Amino acid sequence: MRGRAILLVPSGLLIGVVLVLPLVMLLVISLMQRNPNGGIVWGSFTADAYISFLWERGFSGERELNWDYVAIFLRSLGLAGSATVTSFVIALPTALWMAFQPPKRRLLLVFLVTLPFWTNLLVRNYAWMLLLRVDGLFEQILHATGLLTGRLGILYTPTATAIGLTYSFLPFMLLPIYLSIEKIDRRLLEAAFDLGADRWRVLTRVILPLSMPGIAGGVVLVFIPGIGAFISPELLGGGKTMMVGNLIQAQFGYSRNWPLGAALAFVLLALVLAATYLHRVRFRSAP
Amino acid sequence: MGVGDGDGGAAPGALSCRNLRKTFGGTVRALDDVSIDIAAGEFFTLLGPSGCGKTTLLRAIAGFEAQDSGSIHLGGQPLDGLPPPQRPVNTVFQSYAVFPHMTVAENVAFALEMQRKPRGMIAARVEEMLALVRLQGLGGRKPSQLSGGQQQRVALARALAAAPKLLLLDEPLSALDLKLRNEMRLELKRLQGETGITFVFVTHDQHEALTMSDRIAVMREGKVLQVGTPTEIYERPSLRFVADFIGEANLIAATRVAPGRFRLAGGEELAATEDAGPEGPVTLVLRPERARLAAPDDTEGQALTGTVDQVVYDGADTTYHLALAGGAGLRLRAPSHGGRAQARVGDGVRVRVEPAALRAVPD
Ligand SMILES: Nc1ncnc2c1ncn2[C@@H]1O[C@H](COP(=O)(O)OP(=O)(O)OP(=O)(O)O)[C@@H](O)[C@H]1O
Numbered sequence A: 001m002r003g004r005a006i007l008l009v010p011s012g013l014l015i016g017v018v019l020v021l022p023l024v025m026l027l028v029i030s031l032m033q034r035n036p037n038g039g040i041v042w043g044s045f046t047a048d049a050y051i052s053f054l055w056e057r058g059f060s061g062e063r064e065l066n067w068d069y070v071a072i073f074l075r076s077l078g079l080a081g082s083a084t085v086t087s088f089v090i091a092l093p094t095a096l097w098m099a100f101q102p103p104k105r106r107l108l109l110v111f112l113v114t115l116p117f118w119t120n121l122l123v124r125n126y127a128w129m130l131l132l133r134v135d136g137l138f139e140q141i142l143h144a145t146g147l148l149t150g151r152l153g154i155l156y157t158p159t160a161t162a163i164g165l166t167y168s169f170l171p172f173m174l175l176p177i178y179l180s181i182e183k184i185d186r187r188l189l190e191a192a193f194d195l196g197a198d199r200w201r202v203l204t205r206v207i208l209p210l211s212m213p214g215i216a217g218g219v220v221l222v223f224i225p226g227i228g229a230f231i232s233p234e235l236l237g238g239g240k241t242m243m244v245g246n247l248i249q250a251q252f253g254y255s256r257n258w259p260l261g262a263a264l265a266f267v268l269l270a271l272v273l274a275a276t277y278l279h280r281v282r283f284r285s286a287p
Numbered sequence B: 001m002g003v004g005d006g007d008g009g010a011a012p013g014a015l016s017c018r019n020l021r022k023t024f025g026g027t028v029r030a031l032d033d034v035s036i037d038i039a040a041g042e043f044f045t046l047l048g049p050s051g052c053g054k055t056t057l058l059r060a061i062a063g064f065e066a067q068d069s070g071s072i073h074l075g076g077q078p079l080d081g082l083p084p085p086q087r088p089v090n091t092v093f094q095s096y097a098v099f100p101h102m103t104v105a106e107n108v109a110f111a112l113e114m115q116r117k118p119r120g121m122i123a124a125r126v127e128e129m130l131a132l133v134r135l136q137g138l139g140g141r142k143p144s145q146l147s148g149g150q151q152q153r154v155a156l157a158r159a160l161a162a163a164p165k166l167l168l169l170d171e172p173l174s175a176l177d178l179k180l181r182n183e184m185r186l187e188l189k190r191l192q193g194e195t196g197i198t199f200v201f202v203t204h205d206q207h208e209a210l211t212m213s214d215r216i217a218v219m220r221e222g223k224v225l226q227v228g229t230p231t232e233i234y235e236r237p238s239l240r241f242v243a244d245f246i247g248e249a250n251l252i253a254a255t256r257v258a259p260g261r262f263r264l265a266g267g268e269e270l271a272a273t274e275d276a277g278p279e280g281p282v283t284l285v286l287r288p289e290r291a292r293l294a295a296p297d298d299t300e301g302q303a304l305t306g307t308v309d310q311v312v313y314d315g316a317d318t319t320y321h322l323a324l325a326g327g328a329g330l331r332l333r334a335p336s337h338g339g340r341a342q343a344r345v346g347d348g349v350r351v352r353v354e355p356a357a358l359r360a361v362p363d
């Protein structure tokens, strides 16, 4: 037993150093007073950062409710949610189509799906700016085909942010769904046909239930990073539709409010853990 | 057993396959001019070595594979061009293919739900089916909580629930262990009797085929070689391959010198009743249990002589491996009768071969 326990030391160290230690630091920071010049005032414990999430001090020093941060959280949830739904709607038929290609072509398609990862996310979001901007490619195409006469006017709106998020996270929805569909025993589909099911009911009664683990995985992989995303809202939302990620980034950057940044990060973490827990409860029996 | 003729007046469960051909990749002839007529309510077995086209034939009947040419009629109605869901045919797959995300009851209810039958009717039918395959009370379980044999029963109940006219079974027992397989054989026979549904059963186990079938079709390389009752196939094989594939057989090279008269390589002459065919080289089929060692004082009847090479006792029977005077080998099997061997290794023996026990097949 002792000998085996020793084998766990490296992974324990790794988890301790890369996961627990930063979290503890973040927690400590969130409970300190801010130093207006950046950083924190050591040894000054206070819950100010958490309180200021909901309440701000008015001119006369009394606390007033402030819904700004809550609004940003809700917007983040909304945008991440719509990106999740949109990417699911795109990913499901694509994954279905991919999974029923000949094996060789399937490999090629998976490779193509992962192709965007070879370039930086920032660069790819800039590319979307070029596509969506005034007189950008999309506008030109719409003008040329006569579908649009005025301005597209999407760039620097929440819609652009949602498009950017969907684009960025689509592979994380597509791949798990594809993998779980591909894994389904084809004989089950034949059995369903044999028993009188048409294509639609083979899809809804056999394929979808059996790819639930992949769908759930895709939802988690898109929704959770989506909440904290900051590149797409910054570039495509034009910084006007701030998301939690931008807010946190700002606290550690120009706002110089580390405790608030850390506290916001913890609130986000709590949300994510709650979502993960619910997901666990729902799909406990999934393999 | 009456045989459907594929015409309009055929019984609902009668299957008729006419000149089916199917080629894969331009070269593999999976079905090579297959014509079979199966009567309604018959337990019909397709038997043949691996790759002979049994599964391909079933898939063509079920609609998963379109034949290149030929036609399939069920109850006088053509099935050609109908997709699988529209054929009144269900399949029990070798791998069970039970839906893992549904309970046993949901699996059995599937076909009825696809037909949008009323809920109450479905529930009653599911109960009836579970009772039929002896799985009462297990309707709420998931397939992963069942043994292999139980899963196979679920697959059976599921395929029978919608009362198909024809049930196709592709080696349904091959994944089970021996004891369970024997049990399920009886079970299948019973189910077929109780439901009256036509069964087309695929196996490459000749013992299974002989014990279960009303009739057997022996296949090789996409062709049907012989169709007949188990007795016909075993006692009167029409080809050397059939004789060799079904049961054990001594295959003796010989020359037909006159109708019913044969000369072996060593010069011995044998007679066979029931014989027809041109003179020339043939193979004589002699089942090991149809030859017997002559008693020392027995000098009558048609016989061959040889010496005992080996004696193999396997409980009920003892098999004697002989070297005939002409050099050929011969196996003969006799009941063990309490373990006292009728001859020992090295003994010279006389082997009685009744003319009725010999059958000549073309080479
Ligand atoms: N989809 C396919 N593509 C190419 N060749 C095939 C295909 N299906 C079957 N074959 C070939 O057709 C022939 C008959 O196959 P089939 O599966 O019908 O044999 P079988 O009698 O069922 O054999 P087994 O006892 O091994 O199941 C084989 O040579 C097989 O390789």
Ligand SMILES: [Mg+2]
Pocket: B054, B055, B056, B170
């Ligand atoms: Mg097969």
